Amino acid sequence: MVAERADDGGKAAVAAAEAAAPPGGETVRVDSWIWSVRLVKTRSQGAAACKGGHVRVNGERVKPAHSLRVGDEVRLVHEGRERIVKVKRLIRKRVGAPVAVECYADNSPPPPPREAVAPAGVRDRGAGRPTKRDRREMDRLRGVAAPPHPSPGTGGRAEGR
DSSP: OHHHHHHHHHHHHHHHHHHHSOGGGOOEEHHHHHHHTTSSSSHHHHHHHHHTTOEEETTEEOOTTOEEOTTOEEEEEETTEEEEEEEOSOOSSOOOHHHHHTTEEEOOOOOOOOOOOOOTTOOOTTOOSOOHHHHHHHHHHHTOOOOOOOOTTSTTSOTTO
């Protein structure tokens, strides 16, 4: 019973991908395709990545209107990570994630491990307003440069007044 549902889900995914495919073996714009298969969140992000030189097809930088074909290798640098995918199926419309995964073969290197550091400057709830000392320590942990201290004897006022 469960295998039948999984099989139906696979058939539905293939049907959805075929419905989103261009008619008659046409080509698809690269910015539209990387958006359709969910490599970027918006099509304008895909176009901006192409214009900025962050998208390469078969090793060459491409413009957003470059035509993709089945078998092309697409390299995308997005959010500090390089994605390397091989086009298996062309689609024009954005589809769900399970369907989108079937449209490309992902040859990307594994993502770098996330740093397990405690968030800087987190205070206990109800601890009240931070003191000047607490605030300076939080700034130091965040890496924010401290403002210059007033010179002694001026009472915090600028000299010459």
